[in-house]
Amino acid sequence: MIEVDEVAKSFAVRRRAGLLRRSRTLVDAVDRISFTVAAGEFVGYLGPNGAGKSTTIKMLTGILTPSSGRIRVAGLDPARQRTALARRIGVVFGQRTTLWWDLPLRDSLTLVRHLYRVERSVHRARLAELTELLDLGSFLDTPVRQLSLGQRMRGDLAAALVHDPELLVLDEPTIGLDVISKATVRAFLTRLNEEQGTTILLTTHDLGDVERLCRRVMVIDHGQLTYDGSVQRLRETVDVDRLLIVDLAASAPPIEVDGARVVRTDGPRQWLAIPSDVNAAAVVAAVASRYEVEDISLREPGIEDVITRLYRTGVPTRS
Amino acid sequence: MVEAVRTYVLLAGTWMRSAAQYPASMVMLLLTQAVSSSLDLVAILIMFAHTPRLGGFSLAEVMFLYSTSGLSFSLADITLGTVERLGEHIRKGTLDTVLLRPVSPLLQIATEDFNPRRLGKLIPTGTMFVVALTRLDVHWTPVRVAVLPLMVAGGLWIFWALWVLSAAWQFAVVDGKQAGNSITYGGGFLTQYPLSIYGRDVLRGLTWVLPLAFVNWEPALYVLDRPDPLGLPVFFRFASPLVAAALSVLAALAWRGGLRRYQSTGS
Ligand SMILES: Nc1ncnc2c1ncn2[C@@H]1O[C@H](COP(=O)(O)OP(=O)(O)OP(=O)(O)O)[C@@H](O)[C@H]1O
Numbered sequence: 305m306i307e308v309d310e311v312a313k314s315f316a317v318r319r320r321a322g323l324l325r326r327s328r329t330l331v332d333a334v335d336r337i338s339f340t341v342a343a344g345e346f347v348g349y350l351g352p353n354g355a356g357k358s359t360t361i362k363m364l365t366g367i368l369t370p371s372s373g374r375i376r377v378a379g380l381d382p383a384r385q386r387t388a389l390a391r392r393i394g395v396v397f398g399q400r401t402t403l404w405w406d407l408p409l410r411d412s413l414t415l416v417r418h419l420y421r422v423e424r425s426v427h428r429a430r431l432a433e434l435t436e437l438l439d440l441g442s443f444l445d446t447p448v449r450q451l452s453l454g455q456r457m458r459g460d461l462a463a464a465l466v467h468d469p470e471l472l473v474l475d476e477p478t479i480g481l482d483v484i485s486k487a488t489v490r491a492f493l494t495r496l497n498e499e500q501g502t503t504i505l506l507t508t509h510d511l512g513d514v515e516r517l518c519r520r521v522m523v524i525d526h527g528q529l530t531y532d533g534s535v536q537r538l539r540e541t542v543d544v545d546r547l548l549i550v551d552l553a554a555s556a557p558p559i560e561v562d563g564a565r566v567v568r569t570d571g572p573r574q575w576l577a578i579p580s581d582v583n584a585a586a587v588v589a590a591v592a593s594r595y596e597v598e599d600i601s602l603r604e605p606g607i608e609d610v611i612t613r614l615y616r617t618g619v620p621t622r623s
Numbered sequence: 624m625v626e627a628v629r630t631y632v633l634l635a636g637t638w639m640r641s642a643a644q645y646p647a648s649m650v651m652l653l654l655t656q657a658v659s660s661s662l663d664l665v666a667i668l669i670m671f672a673h674t675p676r677l678g679g680f681s682l683a684e685v686m687f688l689y690s691t692s693g694l695s696f697s698l699a700d701i702t703l704g705t706v707e708r709l710g711e712h713i714r715k716g717t718l719d720t721v722l723l724r725p726v727s728p729l730l731q732i733a734t735e736d737f738n739p740r741r742l743g744k745l746i747p748t749g750t751m752f753v754v755a756l757t758r759l760d761v762h763w764t765p766v767r768v769a770v771l772p773l774m775v776a777g778g779l780w781i782f783w784a785l786w787v788l789s790a791a792w793q794f795a796v797v798d799g800k801q802a803g804n805s806i807t808y809g810g811g812f813l814t815q816y817p818l819s820i821y822g823r824d825v826l827r828g829l830t831w832v833l834p835l836a837f838v839n840w841e842p843a844l845y846v847l848d849r850p851d852p853l854g855l856p857v858f859f860r861f862a863s864p865l866v867a868a869a870l871s872v873l874a875a876l877a878w879r880g881g882l883r884r885y886q887s888t889g890s
């Protein structure tokens with residue numbers, strides 16, 4: 305569905321260098337990345353701010369022309385065949401609406417139907433379905449400018465799906481949504497991917513999205529792919545300490561034990577970090593035998609810890 | 624082509640529907656437009672109160688030139704005028720969303736905010752055109768009559784190309800709206816009067832460099848049966864479509880080049 309081969313994009317940025325002089329520098333927003341996404345996949349595209357996620361998406365959708373490299377989306381060259389591609393993909397930029405500001409949501413969706421030349425009867429059925437799944441009923445006749453962020457986002461999702469695209473590209477679709485709206489959107493996306501087989505690529509800073517939705521993640525940092533693989537393998541390959549929480553009978557100086565170190569103490573409670581190559585059971589046994597322990601618990605690193613570590617160190621773990 | 628027109632009507636219609644939510648302000652704006660455009664006519668009448676001829680042309684002839692240029696310009700302005708907002712779309716990054724839809728960005732921006740008030744300009748200009756025709760002292764041959772709609776259409780086509788060119792210029796210079804306007808609005812203004820009043824050098828420039836002479840001046844010389852001050856062969860009276868086609872090619876290239884250079888915004 306998506307083929308990206310050695311694609312790079314650099315921006316010419318003019319900076320003020322002195323009173324009148326301006327220097328022109330090139331920013332490598334995306335630096336020769338390659339990946340493919342097969343039909344039916346659900347891929348999370350992660351990376352810290354300014355990593356190059358949006359730039360990649362703009363190249364995939366034909367908004368930006370790559371500086372070099374080759375892209376195929378649904379068999380088309382996005383920059384050259386932008387209009388043809390637009391009929392086959394759906395795109396949502398969480399930060400920006402594609403709806404018409406002054407029109408009621410329903411009219412916006414009708415307009416989208418005309419633009420994509422969807423049959424009236426097909427549209428009616430699809431709109432009914434989208435209305436139910438995205439819970440649009442209560443604000444279909446409200447002008448877009450009066451919608452709340454969460455409502456607007458759901459409207460945008462509906463607009464991106466009116467023409468039943470093969471590929472859905474989402475740039476931060478859950479930004480600023482409350483828990484309920486997030487749950488609605490996530491359930492909807494899962495269903496879309498599983499039941500209709502729509503390929504989905506999404507960027508997000510919400511790791512809940514990644515854990516609940518994506519089977520595969522790609523991580524980009526400074527324009528380069530630093531990871532591409534399953535969420536599971538990401539946890540395994542990135543070294544992240546596990547955390548042992550020990551409640552002692554009384555306050556004590558930091559516990560001394562081989563293979564772990566205390567990272568924090570609070571009265572009788574102490575936190576020990578255990579590197580991934582150390583046997584946690586041995587540490588637990590050692591602590592229990594030498595100290596008077598009330599309670600002990602081991603916390604596996606969450607996806608957040610994994611990602612934080614990855615963003616900080618940028619360990620390249622490409623397969 | 625048919626598809627483009629269909630899409631245009633569809634988009635413009637939707638915008639009009641949303642403007643119709645405020646009918647009172649719509650009518651007011653239409654009237655204001657009409658009245659402010661009619662003031663130009665008053666200016667011409669005042670001028671002719673002091674002189675019987677302007678650049679060698681009578682009142683009826685000047686009204687003819689004025690209204691043919693005005694019709695072409697207003698039609699272009701109504702149908703394509705909002706493309707001058709391209710710079711704003713570029714600066715705010717809203718061009719991104721425009722580019723995501725399977726319809727030419729030119730069509731989308733041209734229909735943006737389409738409002739019947741835009742038709743206001745046509746009322747006084749159209750009236751003046753009719754008045755000029757009834758008062759012209761011209762021997763109406765079939766060819767002369769046929770040239771009338773063709774010259775308005777040719778002028779419209781030239782103005783379309785100029786509008787697209789000046790919009791495409793904003794890809795290179797984001798705040799280039801003013802400079803672009805000086806070609807479109809400036810062109811609309813210049814061609815309202817007999818070009819002979821600007822002198823031979825300017826006239827040459829308007830023929831060979833910025834070919835505004837083909838908006839209405841050259842064909843009007845034929846209709847009014849006047850000699851060309853530059854002594855150009857009769858072929859030039861009918862060259863407007865060729866000039867328009869050449870300008871369109873130029874505009875299309877500039878537009879495509881601009882889109883390819885488009886950098887979007889950081890967020
Ligand atoms: N239109 C532009 N002009 C100049 N530089 C740009 C432009 N767009 C992006 N950049 C630069 O390219 C780099 C990547 O930006 P991009 O928007 O792709 O990041 P991102 O991964 O989407 O970040 P975020 O998570 O903050 O949205 C940044 O350094 C940014 O400053």
Ligand SMILES: [Mg+2]
Pocket residue numbers: 357358359475890
């Ligand atoms: Mg981004």
